[in-house]
Amino acid sequence: MAAHGEIGPMPDCAIFADTGWEPRAVYEHLGRLRDALPFPVHVVSAGDIRSDAIAKVNTTGQRFAAIPWFVRSPRGKDGIGRRQCTKEYKLEPIRRKASELINGKRRRGAVEMWVGISLDEAWRMKPSRRQYIVNRWPLLERQMRQRDCEAVLARFGWKAPKSACIGCPFHDDAMWRDLRDNAPEEFADACEVDRIIRHQPGIRGEQFMHRSRVPLDQVDLSTAAERGQPDLFLNECEGMCGV
Template structure:
């Protein structure tokens, strides 16, 4: 595997001695773990899963299986990291809360969206802190992890496939060099899913919080029909965040509008999430998100690969109206 360096990467005199994986237990990162375990890619030193405390049941189940059936037999450590519980933090006026990308109904009736800060707080920051610890940075009594010596760095594998090239981003720091093995191998998401299928890992879903606003209608139906406990949590959460985060309200900074988990700006338990009639479903150019939310956000949620505006169209493809 050829290491891919980006603009913010260091110019080391020797290659990094640590190979790490940003593990989300979704299709791409699961494929990378399996490829490493089978020797198709270099051996990983560890795979880090950043737990928001409110991941989907399928994600936890997939992670457990990957750890027991793939990582442990191959001698790859899976480390589970946490910066807190995103649901609890949002509802607790005494907890700091990083904004989720909630849909907003402004006072004038127009639609808006809150900035996504949750991925940075609950995933990227703790992944980078673990990277510094692995590189020998000082760990203080309060749990904070210090700086890394200038010459130290590791490779952070990120699961981005060739059809999602636009999502590949630098880490933003020199001690963790983001690399994209699936891009280097020219593998698409379909290729990685086929690879997982052939090894008995067909049921791998996108990693995201139970209450992620980017959940598709199909995802909400799955939660409602198959995981009633988590569905009830999401419904209760949706009602609770209508005026914004508890801490902001407690500090006298209420939301100038109303927040919702569904782009229709309707309460989750009354939003139209049932399957549309069977027909060819294509995203309309410029169409309202609520009208085309059967598949939701195609990018999912992943460190260094968050959606920013509408996904770009890969070369050679086009969007057409139904």
């Protein structure tokens, strides 16, 4: 919309934080964007989150996993790990690039950061914690929901893939089914990592990628309809948050 003058002013650039573990469709979409947009798309990274998860380290080299796996203790008590992935692999690299683009001159309000949160996720709208960055939410200004975003993309001949790490523990079953049915190699990769994280040094209990705390390749991902039950609630992840 910015490229076509429907949201202004024209951005100086876009920034994509690459975790190294996005689906292939996301990287293909990124390539199209870099070719089509009239402003540069900078790609930044804090490392390969998949490799770090297997090594049980975070971006600082500390020995704890940044991804909040689901945990079951030896006594059968359920828990969840610390969530640091968004901050370490997305927000911090983007902030560093923004600071670089203003040559480190972090005066108040030096950067206007557009955040693509739609009305469906308005609860995620938060002010920046950096005084030199002012957040703006163009989609919320226009009261746009995900379906409105999809309609705009279709008008321009685009369709955006769902963006999230392949092994994100916050996938719902619809996302896992989509990965299993449309990207079987990526689903197999998630299953492999799920097996690797099960018993890692320093973790009391077992870790799982799926919220059911069942090995991913054994989870029943069938729909309610497939199980002969009415689907009364559509509580599906929209898959558009970009994490």
